Amino acid sequence: MGVRGDRLSSHYLPALMFLRGCYTFSSPILGACLELHSMSEISTPTQRTRVAREPERAVYDREAAYRILDEGFICHVGFSVDEQPFVIPTSYGRKDANLYIHGSAASRMLRQLKQAVPVCVTITLLDGLVLARSVFNHSMNYRSVVVIGKATLVDDPSEKLAALRVLSEHILPGRWDDVRQPNEGELKATSVLRLPIEEFSAKVRTGPPIDDEEDYSFPTWAGVIPLEIAAGEPISESRLKAGRAAPEYARKYSRVQTRARA
Numbered sequence: 495m496g497v498r499g500d501r502l503s504s505h506y507l508p509a510l511m512f513l514r515g516c517y518t519f520s521s522p523i524l525g526a527c528l529e530l531h532s533m534s535e536i537s538t539p540t541q542r543t544r545v546a547r548e549p550e551r552a553v554y555d556r557e558a559a560y561r562i563l564d565e566g567f568i569c570h571v572g573f574s575v576d577e578q579p580f581v582i583p584t585s586y587g588r589k590d591a592n593l594y595i596h597g598s599a600a601s602r603m604l605r606q607l608k609q610a611v612p613v614c615v616t617i618t619l620l621d622g623l624v625l626a627r628s629v630f631n632h633s634m635n636y637r638s639v640v641v642i643g644k645a646t647l648v649d650d651p652s653e654k655l656a657a658l659r660v661l662s663e664h665i666l667p668g669r670w671d672d673v674r675q676p677n678e679g680e681l682k683a684t685s686v687l688r689l690p691i692e693e694f695s696a697k698v699r700t701g702p703p704i705d706d707e708e709d710y711s712f713p714t715w716a717g718v719i720p721l722e723i724a725a726g727e728p729i730s731e732s733r734l735k736a737g738r739a740a741p742e743y744a745r746k747y748s749r750v751q752t753r754a755r756a
């Protein structure tokens with residue numbers, strides 16, 4: 495994907511393009527954009543979290559970042575071992591100003607991170623493919639958050655259980671109370687890490703493609719292919735007791751609903 499369209503918007507029409515992007519779609523993204531304009535706590539980016547390119551797309555508002563974090567549930571965790579970077583996909587949950595990640599106590603990621611090594615966690619929501627008239631100006635609509643810092647092990651048993659519940663409810667609200675609770679062995683085999691959302695940035699691109707003026711007469715289709723996570727019909731497991739129907743939270747699963755509830 496090219497990026498020249500992005501550069502044009504940042505050089506010539508930053509605020510205008512941002513607003514145009516926000517008001518182009520009547521969707522939850524519009525809500526997200528509008529909310530960005532009534533931001534509450536704006537954090538000051540550090541040298542490490544200041545978005546350099548397309549800075550008008552940067553969002554340092556905590557509540558806006560939380561909305562992105564609450565809609566997603568997959569993150570990519572970047573850390574370095576012996577000078578080799580690794581970026582591992584995993585799930586997460588958020589409660590207040592903390593991200594929680596969990597996994598096998600034996601996993602390299604969890605073993606490394608609990609030693610308080612620097613970590614970078616990225617969450618990306620892909621909202622659309624942006625098709626311009628030139629290859630170069632193609633882009634994507636997205637909302638993303640980067641959190642950097644050091645994670646710590648949640649070792650207090652009641653906090654650990656609460657954090658696991660946060661993770662579960664973040665991904666599938668309503669499930670935790672419906673299933674067998676973790677036993678001592680399972681808890682022992684699981685590590686939970688807490689990463690404070692202190693040093694963070696978000697970045698949002700919305701709106702149509704931005705073509706070079708001379709390309710607007712080029713005879714091809716241009717616009718946006720919206721993308722979103724859509725849940726299918728739940729598929730019952732073969733050993734399910736007769737008459738056991740899928741619960742509502744499974745039948746009506748939606749990340750947008752999750753976001754609205756948050």
Ligand SMILES: Cc1cc2nc3c(=O)[nH]c(=O)nc-3n(C[C@H](O)[C@H](O)[C@H](O)COP(=O)(O)OP(=O)(O)OC[C@H]3O[C@@H](n4cnc5c(N)ncnc54)[C@H](O)[C@@H]3O)c2cc1C
Nearest residue numbers: 495497542543544545546547634636638639640695696697
């Ligand atoms: C789905 C998707 C597709 C993208 N496609 C392209 C592409 O094709 N080409 C391209 O150049 N860029 C693309 N980007 C944007 C890319 O993520 C960076 O923003 C971009 O590389 C510019 O980085 P930089 O040099 O300004 O900042 P960097 O120096 O790389 O980062 C500085 C700091 O800015 C913040 N930051 C940077 N990017 C983001 C972000 N996306 N979200 C939250 N915080 C951020 C972080 O805190 C980071 O530590 C895409 C982003 C997404 C989510």
